Amino acid sequence: MSVAGELRVLLEQAVLEIGAVEARFEIEEPANPAHGDLASNVALTLSKALGRPPRQIAETLAAGMLRANPALVTGVEVAGPGFLNFRISPGAYQVELQTLLQEGERFFRPQLGNGERVQVEFVSANPTGPLHIGNGWLGTYGDALARLLSFAGYQVVREYYVNDTGGQIRTLGASILAASKGEALPEEGYKGDYVFTLAAGYSGPDDVVAAGRWAVPIILDEIRESLESLGIGFDSWFSQASIEDSGAVAEVVHRLEESGAVYEQDGALWFEATRFKDSRDRVLRKSNGDYTYLAGDIAYHYNKLAIRGFDLVVDVFGADHHGQVSSIKAAMEALGIDPARLDIRIGQMVSLMTDGEAVKFSKRAGTAVPLTWLVDELGADATRLLILSSSIDRAAQVDLARAKATSMDNPVYYMQYAHARIAALFRNASERGVSISGLEGADLSVLVEARELELLKQVLRLGQVVEMAVLERAPHKVTAWLMDVSAAFHRFYHDLSVLGAEANVRDARLALVRGTQIALQTAFSVLGVTPLEEM
């Protein structure tokens, strides 16, 4: 059990002893070291129920806590409005390090998934042109999220929904045909250079659908390649055409009809989505007999949740697809599927600055900055860490010139440098004939320096950070931890010699460094970043 977990048990007992039945409280690591190793607000939350001032409750609790477990708690003080600040015995942290060294990466694994089957759908960009930076942004997010879920014990399937049918494919075909005949491209057509490249290779019939369908696999190959260059891979590429051809759309519409949530008007078939908290009703089948995109999307989600039966489906959409959310959720509810099983994450748009001027993404105008450009400039790992340092809720602003110019000063290298220094330490240890096997047996009780304990506590936090990152679907929290732990490591490395220390201290420090290495590698791994052995 973690140090905070043990403390919680003690506190709960202490609370019972003073006659409070149920207490909800937090145990946290104070930002200010003067406030101890761990702190709790328990007295503040109990104040109202007990009708006593918080500081008085805190005093009573503190007295009990000191006697409870001297091996864990070495000091308690009441501070501020009634906080309990605890001094924790270094031994408690040393024991945890021992466990970490024995268990390895598993030490940090949150038991959340329990083998539940989760599908993460992301990117799913229309196969009508090369990916742009926005796709890479949410693609990296989705990929990291999939890795996190998998690490946390979920059985994860990553899927790309291929929109290989409908109007955009016709538009693509029309653009290719026009280009191949040397005609002006359609007003609403695709206009990038790739259209002309495709046109030069097209020798099929003079038919927009044929030309569009011909181009899809070619473009998909390119998409797959640029995703792979960023370390993003999929288990499944699910074709929209396949679901239409299978009759699944008609079937799911029929199910909605049976549920009574459907009506006809103006020759079209409508889904009464307002009954399920959507802002307006939605057309399922147009008056010309074609199904709408929404009908297909409902069938697709029905396929995921009911046919394939994933326990949980996570969709990663861009903000421009936000409008779909309430409709799909409404449809799932109408079909008797618990909407909580569908977790839709909306990533805000990424805007791009060049020379201080905003560049607008538009695939159709052919002005989009290709994803491959960014990856070529920065490299996959730096690109991923750049993306994974901020929340997707915020519309990120990337200055292309700056991202490139500061690449050598990038925070990325701060984290990588910590890992590289550790690798160098172990290389040097071997060269000097210092054994680095059996570190888990080292006597860790000599780890008492402030720098050592600071680093150790930071390392041990990873499990809780990963858990929060999974629950909040927020991989960037892991990146923030990487910055923190790297800082703690650099300070430790700067102030204390590892290989130059007395043998027993040296071995204990090597054990700490090994623990740090495992933690760093675990974090890099869930982010899909390759740690550097040297720089």
Place this chain on the structure above:
RNA sequence: GCCCCUGUAGCUCAGCGGAUAGAGCAGCUGCCUUCUAAGCAGUAGGUCGUAGGUUCGAGUCCUACCGGGGGCGCCA
């Protein structure tokens, strides 16, 4: 007009309802005969958009307003 996201240091961004709001970059000052100075230490820089409210306690929650982004098709 309605819905979603957002406003924190010069810039890019962190910040589970807690104590003195942080990091990187940019600025200034120190530190390499010592395991990698892509590092460390110090310094400077803030009305957390504005105004109310809830709370023992609000950057964090609620309401209104202001600014920025996105969405409101028988397109996909």
